[in-house]
Amino acid sequence: MTELPPQGLSTWFEVFNEVGDWKWFPTVELAKEEARAWRSKGKTARIQTPSWDWKKDKHSYTEICKAVTHQQEIESGTEFIENQDGIFYDFADHMHKFYLTAEMVDKYSLHGVANELDEDELEGIKEEFEDQSVGYTHELLIDDVASYRRDKDDFESTTMTPWGEVWSETFQAYFNNFPVELFHESEDNAYYTQV
Numbered sequence: 001m002t003e004l005p006p007q008g009l010s011t012w013f014e015v016f017n018e019v020g021d022w023k024w025f026p027t028v029e030l031a032k033e034e035a036r037a038w039r040s041k042g043k044t045a046r047i048q049t050p051s052w053d054w055k056k057d058k059h060s061y062t063e064i065c066k067a068v069t070h071q072q073e074i075e076s077g078t079e080f081i082e083n084q085d086g087i088f089y090d091f092a093d094h095m096h097k098f099y100l101t102a103e104m105v106d107k108y109s110l111h112g113v114a115n116e117l118d119e120d121e122l123e124g125i126k127e128e129f130e131d132q133s134v135g136y137t138h139e140l141l142i143d144d145v146a147s148y149r150r151d152k153d154d155f156e157s158t159t160m161t162p163w164g165e166v167w168s169e170t171f172q173a174y175f176n177n178f179p180v181e182l183f184h185e186s187e188d189n190a191y192y193t194q195v
Helices: 028-040 070-075 102-107 119-128 169-176 180-184
Strands: 013-016 022-025 046-053 058-066 080-083 086-101 136-149 190-194
Touching: 013 028, 022 028, 028 046, 086 102, 102 136, 119 136, 136 169, 169 180, 180 190
Parallel strands: none
Antiparallel strands: 013 022, 013 046, 046 058, 080 086, 086 136, 086 190
């Protein structure tokens, strides 16, 4: 069983790698220093922070950074997109999408990014939702991102971007070229789901 930091410490930072080595630290600066030391010895390292709920005896993790270089990402086969805003690493085999009505496509001018569904796809949706009255006519595929780096020389990739965490609504809207307001439409008009 993993030894936990002292009770009452709600956030800490763990450095860990694929073979099960790990240490925890009270500050992200100390965790980054350890991750750099591991990397200098040829080990990969990730930093994550669990938010511990002592009453419910459970925690959830947020990844802070991966202590690997951009070149190491390339060598490991990680796909990425690079543009003027930075480098975005693909979340392999992970994607979301919106099912949209024609009204939403028109309202948010999504003709350039949403795909019109053909008859077979429309029938499949009606079966999936077990409802012959669903009015979705388009789908908008959303590329999911695992981490972000400002540029190739930036030591750390991180889940935090200038547009929010990579799984946030603001980031997904920015990265996939649609307005964030789409997330606030009713599910009858814009249904968000994992592919």
